[in-house]
Amino acid sequence: MEGFGPWSATALRTVLAGVVACVILAVARVPVPARRHWPWLAVSASGVMIGFPLLTTLALQTSSTAHAAVVVGLLPLTTAAYSSLRTGSRPSPLFWTAALAGAAAVLAFALHESGGALVTGDLYLLAALLLCAAGYGEGGRLARELSGLQVVGWALAGCLPLAVPAAVVALLAEPAVLTVHAVAGVVWVATGSQLLGLLLWYRGMGLAGVAKASQTQLAQPLLTLGWSVFLLGEHLPPAAPATALTVLVCIAVVHRART
Template identity: 40%
Template sequence: MERTSNVSNPALEKTSGWINGFIGVVCFSGSLPATRLAVLEFDPVFLTVARAAIAGVLAVALLWLFRERRPSRDQWFSLLIVALGVVLGFPLLTALALQHVTSAHSIVFVGLLPLATALFGVLRGGERPRPVFWFFSILGSALVVGFALSQGLSASPTGDLLMLASILVCGLGYAEGAKLSRTLGGWQVICWALVLSLPPMAIASLWLAPPSFSGISVSAWVCLGYVSLFSMLIAFVFWYRGLAQGGIAAVGQLQLLQPFFGLALAATLLHEQVSIGMLVVTVGVILCVAGAKKFSR
């Protein structure tokens, strides 16, 4: 596995970034439906630490196999931010939120991630998108927030607030990891963040494990495997590389596609009702990505 390199052809590098970013988004799209199924049988806190511990063990194996150098002292602080944002914060907050809201409802909040990622891309990554970019990015997020308000946040204010908090910590983790990927490498960033999280996550997994796993269904185990392998590791390999190649703010707008894929999965796997309003909002935010992409640099 190679680190992110400086490709001589900027257009080729940008295209590669969008391709890698798209693959990452597709992998991420199954996270919330899989988490929704898993928390029906696993405690949400146990699910969070168990998925991180499993992915951490795989990360240790990868780093050992490819004999990767250890990060520098300055890089460890950024890795801590990544770990707190995407290894612990986002999985835990979404798992808790999904006890109060459906996956279809929570997925719509993911439409806020491009804006959060772009904001932290400016604050942590030093990017400066053009003013028109912010118009399209804010418009897409406004459509999502407007839909949530139309559904009545009073129905489950706890679930919605947890989802909003998860978006903020995730956006920070994405931007910080993308910045670090430029020097450390995309897959190395998520692997070292998982290694950093492994000791407390492994201890917590043993402490919070249920007395018996005999009543856990096959589907719940499959969902745990998905969020451990794909959501915590494989998706980030493509995602961080894509952000580093194509730009945090620009490629981050691909997250507007995630609600579309996620809603389709929720309807197919969980038999949840997807309203016309959800589809209209999803189409609207997807259209916004075209304008945001054009004016991202």
């Protein structure tokens, strides 16, 4: 965000990750998924590779990284809830109690930090949670039949026809300032978060299942809080780590009482 606007940052990360993915697909001769898989690949790509990055980046225009990390801490809850509803399982009352308690903690934090009303950044983050949960859920289901490379690689390749013209338009509308920090950030979110991280993530979901794999997200809010201080020098409000820990406890209860 130091050198790129939200639309150009999202489009560029998708283009870079998609190009690298195409090279890997060609070199490894990864087979094209069957036609029946493509609608769910589209859902996964729309939520994880386009919707979530774009909405969280838009949110960071008005929210700090620490604030966003706490709200995004609800992602394991939304992913588990989506997975439960999608697979037809029946979560126990304790599941929903813990899930709602975690959501209430995050909502209280957002209201406290914004002076009593949800701001635009919070609305972006909440929409991002819903889209990403659907994307993870469908991607995790696909990873039981396809390899992680097939799911991520072909989803990214399918995004390129939209991402390339979007990047051109976005860069014209949002002129970039090419600082070392900004360029390194785009390269990392493209190759690290958008490609390598998702390859490992979908591989894990395919082996362990969506619900179990999402437990590893327990550490995400606290890790992001730490990196926001280390990399960006942000000051953490006292409520941020306390809320993150509260959500962590709620998620732990959710996974113990899932059905």
